[in-house]
Amino acid sequence: MLYSKLFPKTIKETPKDASLTSHKLLYRGGFIRESAAGRYYLLPLGIRVHQKIQKIIKEEMDKTGAQEMVTPVLHPKELWKETNRTSSVGFELMSIKDRNEMEFVLGGTAEEMLVDLVRKFKLSYRDLPFNLYQFSTKFRDELRARGGLLRLREFMMKDAYSFDATEGDFKTEYEKMSKTYTEIFNRMGLKTIIVESDNGYIGGEYCHEFVVESEVGESRFLMTEDGSYAAHEDVAKFSLERKNVSEKEKPLEEVEAVRGTTMEDGVKLHNLPLWQQIKDVLFVDEKGRFILSIIRGDYDVNETKLLHLIKSYQLRHATEEEIREKIHSEPGFISPVGIKDIIEKDVELIIVADDSLRTVKNAYGGANKKHRDLLNMNIDRDYKADIEGDIALAREGDLAADGGGKLIAKKGIEVGNIFQLGFHYSSKMKGANYIDKDGKEKPYYMGCYGIGLARTLATVVEVYNDEKGIVWPESVAPYQVHLVGLDLSDKAVLEKAEQVYKILTSHGIEVLFDDRIEPSAGEKFADADLIGIPYRVVISKKTGAEIEVKKRSQKETEFKKLEDLVKSIKE
DSSP: OBGGGOSSOOOSOOOTTOOSHHHHHHHHTTSEEEEETTEEEEOHHHHHHHHHHHHHHHHHHHHTTOEEOOOOSEEEHHHHHHTTHHHHSGGGOEEEEOTTOOEEEEOSOOHHHHHHHHHTSOOBGGGOOEEEEEEEEEEOOOSOOBTTTTBOSEEEEEEEEEEESSHHHHHHHHHHHHHHHHHHHHHTTOOOEEEEEOOGGGOSSEEEEEEEEOTTOSEEEEEETTSSOEEETTTOOEEOOOOSTTSOOOOOEEEEOOOOSSHHHHHHHHTOOGGGBEEEEEEEETTSOEEEEEEETTSOBOHHHHHHHHTOSOEEEOOHHHHHHTSOOOTTOOOSTTGGGTSOTTOOEEEEEEGGGGGOSSEEEEOSSTTEEEEEEOBTTTBOOSEEEOOBOOOTTOEETTSOOBEEEEEEEEEEEEEEEETTTTTTSTTOEEEOTTSOEEEOEEEEEEEEHHHHHHHHHHHSEETTEEOOOTTTOSOSEEEEEOSTTSHHHHHHHHHHHHHHHHTTOOEEEEOOSSSOHHHHHHHHHHHTOSEEEEESGGGTTSEEEEETTOSOEEEEOHHHHHHHHHO
């Protein structure tokens, strides 16, 4: 490709809202341009990198025996209603109608589509297992698009869906996909950490993210120093320190408490430790139920864990008006003690207690009245929980549940994920069955596996860059060689540069040839550094019979014979 003809050229300016390195460099280097918030053009340089990423993914998926196909972008809404995802997805779901008033959703993931496809065929156990994958455009009506390509509303995803007869067969496929993903990202130069995470609206019981450690990432996770355990903060488990459990239970006492409404106000007033205070957080779920979550004062409620425990998919904080008028309590002074005796008759209240309340005796907190507190509250004796479980947000320094040491907090970019779906979709969608050896119909045991290509592209740039620009790994670089012609007004130099260009391309080497005459050497080198192609090859009056070669990742420049360069690149 001749740089003089390339659309567009590099620029010095960056968008005002660009804060991330990848956003700035991809914009300045001429790889991307924004259309609308969260929707981007991939320009000629950008699409070449995108295609390299896609090629790597395809090669590795094909090695596993997975088969490529493609689904329509518009998914009949009736399919999503079968699985109740029209209710559970919320703001991310985008709906449209055609001229016949038929409702569709713009595909965010394609579980229903694949199940609908497979149930059209009467398959038997002999046809299993199989894994179908596609590269297709996905739509997420994100509340906040950010970071250039890192959080988009429209993007290409590789999504795959496996169909098995048993959980045992599925686990074999799950492990195979895990290893395949690691190899995919290794080929792109990305070191990933496999992190336990939350399934969200995808469904199923467990999943794992493939995370590249980075301070700009949105995935917050905790892991042990030896790497034996890594989990997203939404699901991370830990060992609770037992506090004063040997202390004798004291009589419950109500006292005057003229204080503010924060946990710190309670600590100052009673001169007692934070961990001995009960933290009460009142939520309302999508069914209108009030959820009183109670936890040891030194921990925060993990809303994701809470949602799973109460089997809901949406929570909001109760308003002060609801606390006073529906619960008949007082903001900042809520207590599980006696609360069910004072609520409105038509109110459903569920008390959910964190496991941490079993590690403390004689707790203190509100009394459901303004400026009144209770001392010496003890679970079972003074209040009972409807549900008990782990609803605590893990913190750095907590001990890992598996005994692997203290947890370390990290941040990273999620580039891929794998999900166990089990019977979540096949049991909800009528006819999603295969015929077993005994001639009986049984539901498919499923999994799904996703990689966002644009996000992966941006992640590569976040990892591989310097003060001058991008430093592409060879596997995904838009071109292999950036041929820079200097002194091109000299006919002999121009002819040599053109000859080198032809020889390199004849060997199947991808070349971007800067054939412009007017720009200075400094301008051309700056453009080459910004674009980040692995090899910079210079032809000028000074190079004589040889060529000047510099790897983008190195500082040293050397002179080589053309045939030696060809050999080293092809190797």
